[in-house]
Amino acid sequence: MKGFLLAGALLTIANFSFAQNIDKLINAKEVERIERTLASDEMQGRKPFTPSIDKAADFIASEFKKSGLKYLNGLTSYRQPFTMQKATLISASGTLNNQAVLPENIIAVTGDSLLDINERSGYIQLVLDSGLNLVKAGYEAIQKNHPAVIFVGSSYAKNFLRLKRLKGETFETKAPVIFVLTDEAPKTFSFTVRHKITTSSLANVVGVLPGKTKPEEVVIFSGHYDHLGIGKPNAAGDSIYNGANDDAAGTTAVIMLANYFSKLKNNERTLIFVAFTAEESGGFGSQYFSQQIDADKAVAMFNIEMIGTESQWGKNSAYITGFDKSDFGKILQGNLAGSNFKFEPDPYPKQQLFYRSDNATLAALGVPAHTISTSKMDTEKFYHTQEDEVETLDMINMAEIIKAIAISSKGIISGKETPARVEKQ
Numbered sequence: 001m002k003g004f005l006l007a008g009a010l011l012t013i014a015n016f017s018f019a020q021n022i023d024k025l026i027n028a029k030e031v032e033r034i035e036r037t038l039a040s041d042e043m044q045g046r047k048p049f050t051p052s053i054d055k056a057a058d059f060i061a062s063e064f065k066k067s068g069l070k071y072l073n074g075l076t077s078y079r080q081p082f083t084m085q086k087a088t089l090i091s092a093s094g095t096l097n098n099q100a101v102l103p104e105n106i107i108a109v110t111g112d113s114l115l116d117i118n119e120r121s122g123y124i125q126l127v128l129d130s131g132l133n134l135v136k137a138g139y140e141a142i143q144k145n146h147p148a149v150i151f152v153g154s155s156y157a158k159n160f161l162r163l164k165r166l167k168g169e170t171f172e173t174k175a176p177v178i179f180v181l182t183d184e185a186p187k188t189f190s191f192t193v194r195h196k197i198t199t200s201s202l203a204n205v206v207g208v209l210p211g212k213t214k215p216e217e218v219v220i221f222s223g224h225y226d227h228l229g230i231g232k233p234n235a236a237g238d239s240i241y242n243g244a245n246d247d248a249a250g251t252t253a254v255i256m257l258a259n260y261f262s263k264l265k266n267n268e269r270t271l272i273f274v275a276f277t278a279e280e281s282g283g284f285g286s287q288y289f290s291q292q293i294d295a296d297k298a299v300a301m302f303n304i305e306m307i308g309t310e311s312q313w314g315k316n317s318a319y320i321t322g323f324d325k326s327d328f329g330k331i332l333q334g335n336l337a338g339s340n341f342k343f344e345p346d347p348y349p350k351q352q353l354f355y356r357s358d359n360a361t362l363a364a365l366g367v368p369a370h371t372i373s374t375s376k377m378d379t380e381k382f383y384h385t386q387e388d389e390v391e392t393l394d395m396i397n398m399a400e401i402i403k404a405i406a407i408s409s410k411g412i413i414s415g416k417e418t419p420a421r422v423e424k425q
Contacts, residue, residue, distance in 0.1 A: 025260045026403050028395040034252040039244035039390050047229025048278045049200045056225050060205040060275045063255045067262040069207030079203040082288045084169045087195040094191035107163045108193040110176035118190040124148040130155040138163050142177050149178045202277045204285045211270040214415045220272045220301040221257050223250025224279035238386040245308035245388050251275045253304045253402045268415040276358045286358035300412050300419050301369035303359040307401045308393035311374035315397050318374045321346045322354035326368040328419040332408035341404040348377045368419035
């Protein structure tokens, strides 16, 4: 009954042309159909670099095709492929001022299988002073994209191995950077580092609904379709991390919103629907996507993550991360005025959720990119467990959340409302 009343209340605040057929297209039955497919054991937890994630991508693409979405510019299918590169250390050796350097005191961040350098190789030479955030300083050096050898003082000895975090999988090829733990003033040096370089393919799934009068202005609806795959069996013998809430729920919303808006045919701005890959392993899908579009033309991003359970306020509610960083949330609230549904500011500010999901990359570029969620991050007992199954979700409440997103976005989609930009990072 609550679901019926909410739908009625929502429809009273939207013009008929915008809200027509919403109950037919967005309902608990359709939510369950999509959820049960994405979170089935057959998908085996949708882990990147496994055949199971390809099955999930095929399903999402088939749903986008049924909705009649177009391909993103430059693509020949709904898949947006990219390649990840990983460097596995084989050996490291070197000398500094004619003294041998221990292999464990050499860390190279590179996409080259062989680095063989000395003081005449043209590398920038830097010495890290004490008191800095070592990993942050290392990251900033890598982003400068110039070959460098960085001498790290012994005051960082306890944290030196943390620099290995910077060696993770990447789709970007940066200039090599070598970190060396030493207090020696570098006069002469030589280092030889060998890696095994492997590449793997991944893909976002992207569909486009062109705008009628403002096609150059883009509104993005997103969620991530990857999860954790298969792990050690739990007490019940279940080894599959189905990820029904995280984030088959968000992907379900994206699929249903794509179908809804494609049937409505009244979007003045272009709508992009994207299911990201590799969120759980570093947000690589959203990072790649953000480099393939013009962020200055992205008007807003509705990133949807974990909406399958009730929020801390109960049914008919959800929260928006980074609420104070733009007026995106206030716009959504305004379009739901008079209804039973409430969008609230993020109640977990200490967890920095605004920077922990797929909205973060575009937000850093100034886009009003926010995540909508209901997850009780302090008490969500099935989070990243094998118990995150379809049976733990509230399908009726999910449908009402998706309806609320659809209707609250009407001003942005129609081109009548434009959220303020987020401060660039």
